[in-house]
Amino acid sequence: MGEAVTGGRSSVPRAFGCAVAGVLVLLGCTGGGAARDAGARPAPSTSGQGSPSAAPTAPAVDLIPELDEAKQPRSAAEARDLLSRIMIGPGTLGPEVVPGTPAESDPDRWPVLDRDCVWQSQAPPADVLASRTRYFQIPARDGHRRVRINATVTVHHDRRESGWETARAMEEILRCPSQRLRDGEELKNLLGASVYQGEQMNGWTEDAFSESGQYVSTEDGGPHRYLWHQAQFGPVTVAITGKGAEGFTDAALNALVVQGTSQLLQNAKQALAKEAG
Structure with missing residues (x-):
């Protein structure tokens, strides 16, 4: 989902599963303890630029x-109500984080990456019940x-539809490793990975999706570090986008993205999981 238009994401292939394993461990540890579809994978494993997909391995903790x-x-x-219970505020990320301008995306618009690798805004597709991005x-x-x-939550009818959202994202980065968000803003040298539950120590989400590259803008300068982390539980996808800045370390940006996604x-798990017992 194009972060350019609503704060959503760009996209990725399954290119560096091993590189994302450390992020998975962090997210599993910070996710606070509770627990895409094991029987309805939306698309086969896709190797980025010919790279082999990761072999399934059992996670240490599910x-x-x-x-x-x-x-x-x-x-x-109902989807808007669920979304409101999942979405975070700036305080979740720390006292130094404040609302942006605008504070939220237009709920009646959806980002689409066109043939020229430019993000456009359209009406949401039929499989999206509700989506919101906070800046x-x-x-x-x-x-x-x-x-x-940016924090994005998207609610679909079921986990099959949320799975296809991630599958489309993997396709987009293969097609457009460089993307224009809007006039004066670009993403360059994008790389990414998608790791299913049970692969590469992933025991925290049904599908872990990660992307990184460079962010360049006439207003903010650059190139700066760009990160996108997405996770899925049932019909819901959640994601955090981070755009770095001069004087702000990559490690600090990564920590914010991991914390927010977690x-x-x-x-989402607390809102949709079965009650214990």
Whole structure:
């Protein structure tokens, strides 16, 4: 989903599964304990630029609970209610993080990557019941320039549809490793990975999706570090985008993205998992 238009994501192939394993461990540890479809994978493993896909390995700890299908939303109104219970505020990411301008995306618009690798805005597709992006920032201070962070939650009818969202994202980066978000903003040298549950130590999400590259803008300068981490539970995908800045370390940006993705996923699990016992 194009972060250019609504704060959603760009996309990726399954190119560096091993590189994302460390992120999976962090997310599993920070996700707070509870637990895409084991029987309805939307697409086969896709190797980026000919790279072999990762061999399945058993995760050390499984943090994915059983989905309560009765809790899945059946209407747009129910999906918006679920979304509001999953979405985070700036305080989740720390006291230095404040709302951006605008604070949220237009719920009636959806980003589409066109043939020229430029993100456009259209009406949401039929498989999306609700989607929202909140824009955050860390204002320039303490020797660094402004850092941009976006949080996105998308609710589908079921996990098959949310699975296809990730599958389309993997296809997009193969087609467009460089993308234009809008006039004066570009993503370059994008690489990514998608790791299913049970692969590469992934025991925390039904499908882990990660992307990195460079962000360049006439307003913020660059190139700066660009990160996108996405996770899935049942019909819901959650994601955090981070755009770095001069004077802000890559490690600090990664920590914010991991923290935000972990909390969003934990919220989705709490809202949709079956009750224990």
